[in-house]
Amino acid sequence: xxxxxxxxxxxxxxxxxxxxxxxxxxxxxRADAGATAAARARGRAAHSLSASDEAHLxxxxxxxxxxxxxxRVAGTLPGSMRVHxxxxxxxxxxxTIYAAGGSISGHGSATPHGAGVYExxxxxxxxxxxxxxxxxxxxxxxxYGTFNRMSYALVIxxxxxLRY
Amino acid sequence: xxxxxxxxxxxRAVWTRASARRLVALLLCATAPPACQPAATAAATRQAPxxxxxxxAARLQRxxxxxxxxxxxxxxxxxxxxxxxxxxxxxxxxxxxxFHTLHGQVPEPLTGIELRYPSNxxxxxxxxxxxxxxxxxxxxxxxxxxxxxxxxxxxxVLTGVVLGTQIVNEIAxxxxxxxxxxxxxxAVLFYAEGTTPVDARxxxxxxxxxxxxxxxxxxxxxxxxxxxxxxxxxxxxxELHSTIGPKKVVYYEQVDGRTLAYRPLGILLPRRCPxxxxxxxxxxxxxxxxxxxxxxxxxxxxxxxR
Numbered sequence: 001x002x003x004x005x006x007x008x009x010x011x012x013x014x015x016x017x018x019x020x021x022x023x024x025x026x027x028x029x030r031a032d033a034g035a036t037a038a039a040r041a042r043g044r045a046a047h048s049l050s051a052s053d054e055a056h057l058x059x060x061x062x063x064x065x066x067x068x069x070x071x072r073v074a075g076t077l078p079g080s081m082r083v084h085x086x087x088x089x090x091x092x093x094x095x096t097i098y099a100a101g102g103s104i105s106g107h108g109s110a111t112p113h114g115a116g117v118y119e120x121x122x123x124x125x126x127x128x129x130x131x132x133x134x135x136x137x138x139x140x141x142x143x144y145g146t147f148n149r150m151s152y153a154l155v156i157x158x159x160x161x162l163r164y
Numbered sequence: 165x166x167x168x169x170x171x172x173x174x175x176r177a178v179w180t181r182a183s184a185r186r187l188v189a190l191l192l193c194a195t196a197p198p199a200c201q202p203a204a205t206a207a208a209t210r211q212a213p214x215x216x217x218x219x220x221a222a223r224l225q226r227x228x229x230x231x232x233x234x235x236x237x238x239x240x241x242x243x244x245x246x247x248x249x250x251x252x253x254x255x256x257x258x259x260x261x262x263f264h265t266l267h268g269q270v271p272e273p274l275t276g277i278e279l280r281y282p283s284n285x286x287x288x289x290x291x292x293x294x295x296x297x298x299x300x301x302x303x304x305x306x307x308x309x310x311x312x313x314x315x316x317x318x319x320x321v322l323t324g325v326v327l328g329t330q331i332v333n334e335i336a337x338x339x340x341x342x343x344x345x346x347x348x349x350x351a352v353l354f355y356a357e358g359t360t361p362v363d364a365r366x367x368x369x370x371x372x373x374x375x376x377x378x379x380x381x382x383x384x385x386x387x388x389x390x391x392x393x394x395x396x397x398x399x400x401x402x403e404l405h406s407t408i409g410p411k412k413v414v415y416y417e418q419v420d421g422r423t424l425a426y427r428p429l430g431i432l433l434p435r436r437c438p439x440x441x442x443x444x445x446x447x448x449x450x451x452x453x454x455x456x457x458x459x460x461x462x463x464x465x466x467x468x469x470r
Contacts, residue, residue, distance in 0.1 A: 062286065062289055062432055063252065063284070063286075063432070063434045063435045063436070064284035064285060064286045064432060064433060064434030064435075065283070065284050065285055065286045065287065065288060065289065065380060065432070065434075066284060066434070067289070086284070087286070087288035087289055088283070088287070088288060088374070088380050088381055089349070089350065089372045089373055089374040089375070089380070089381040089382075090374045111348060112288075112350065113345060113348060114345060115293065115294075115295070115296045115342060115344060115345060115350075116294060116295065116296070117294055149288075149289075149291060149294060150291065150294075152289065
């Protein structure tokens with residue numbers, strides 16, 4: 001009986017200990033999760049870069065209204081760039097910049113102006129992600145450029161803020 | 165398009181005395197057949213300036229009544245094709261529309277067209293419209309007054325006007341030209357030049373605007389009201405066919421001090437066929453504020469990239 005009582009008591013203690021341990025573990029897990037989230041948040045906001053770049057892109061291929069172009073980027077984030085751009089009543093497209101330590105991806109749109117061989121355009125772009133050190137990249141920028149309607153060459157200037 | 169703008173555009177119709185005489189002669193023939201003898205016609209032609217409005221006034225009321233019967237939704241057929249039709253290749257777009265009216269009637273005068281074209285149609289990569297042409301330059305000297313590098317296509321329009329009991333038709337060639345941007349948008353000008361029986365030069369503007377899917381854009385065209393005679397109905401558009409592309413278009417460029425002629429590349433078709441083919445849609449607005457709509461699709465058939 002005593003043993004039984006002891007057993008019950010010990011079971012109760014064990015359950016209590018386990019519950020306490022579970023609560024602690026849960027608390028630790030929450031704390032860890034919170035710390036991770038905070039770390040991520042800190043990580044995402046760790047860098048803020050006022051960027052100004054210029055890309056010179058050459059025609060690679062086209063299908064319908066969509067151009068695929070590649071070229072070099074010079075400025076705050078030097079590297080190379082790939083663009084899929086739709087040339088219609090408005091210009092729109094997606095891009096990837098390959099810079100040191102990672103890549104930055106996003107999309108943008110612009111309104112063309114003027115006429116002739118060179119058509120200028122202006123609009124905005126949104127950075128939606130990336131890889132490597134830019135995996136949490138986000139931000140917005142203004143974009144300006146010219147489009148050569150004979151050679152399809154694109155010159156794109158961007159000015160904005162990159163956070164990563 | 166506002167009434168004031170239409171009136172302004174209507175004034176762009178350039179009349180000659182000869183065309184007015186031809187029209188008056190036709191009017192008299194249509195409304196008073198017994199008087200339509202060579203001698204009578206010649207006499208009427210001589211008296212044209214004084215006679216036409218008086219002789220035509222009462223009869224033109226009947227002509228108006230004939231027009232009013234088209235208030236119901238007008239059947240319209242929209243057509244489109246690519247020449248050549250080959251996915252991934254350069255092409256010329258051929259498009260047109262025709263209104264179907266009862267015998268002895270013409271549609272209400274057209275005041276606006278919205279033509280929607282498929283998405284991923286490489287119009288911006290066509291190399292067409294490298295130069296621009298001002299409306300004033302065309303007005304003064306026709307398409308010859310502008311750079312040939314502004315030409316984007318050719319076509320013709322069939323018009324009609326009810327005079328008495330007769331419909332007087334006219335076929336006028338059309339030239340489509342790139343114009344300077346308007347409101348920050350790509351603009352084009354449609355120039356129609358009629359000679360017989362009405363000698364009129366009409367310019368109507370078009371504006372390229374974005375459109376929701378499945379369309380890639382819309383060309384908004386304002387059609388001016390074209391006067392015939394005082395008190396007479398405006399000219400009605402019955403049918404129009406046109407091209408946008410390199411077909412029959414020649415551009416020029418300077419290379420090492422020499423002028424070289426070349427054909428623009430043309431509209432680039434995508435490599436893949438859009439679901440349901442290349443869809444076009446059009447909405448037509450008439451002077452009595454009614455409208456008509458039509459759709460069509462260009463099938464891809466068995467064409468593939470080579």
